[in-house]
Amino acid sequence: MSDILKVLEQVPGWKAIMGLPKRLKELEDRVAALEGKPAAKAAEACPLCEAPMKVTRVEDDPVFGVMGLKEHTLSCTACPHTETRQVDPKKQR
Known part of the structure; x- marks a missing residue:
């Protein structure tokens, strides 16, 4: 062997x-x-510095708000970068 x-x-x-x-x-x-482990939603990363971004404002979308769409403003937690995104709350579930 x-x-x-x-x-x-x-x-x-x-x-x-x-x-x-x-x-x-x-x-x-x-x-x-x-x-x-429960799936944790990953924080959106800033495209400039890669720090986490957070939603700082939620409003009705100026064009499609009547259809329920929202406009989210995301702000970086480390630098002054901000972005605005159109979001459908019905698809976030």
Whole structure:
């Protein structure tokens, strides 16, 4: 048996194959941990400095507000950058 193992150790990729059960177990544990956590909504990143942006104002859209669309103003938490976005509240659920 030891002769077979010595030969197999010289086969390219054998060590990687032998490590697969451990790697598989690690990946299964990570997936299980991720599935157990509630999905957190990622904060929108500022396109200039990549800091989180937050919604600072919500108003009816000036053109499509009659159809229920809103206009969100997002402000960067680190720099003076702001953006305005059209949002359909019905699709955010």
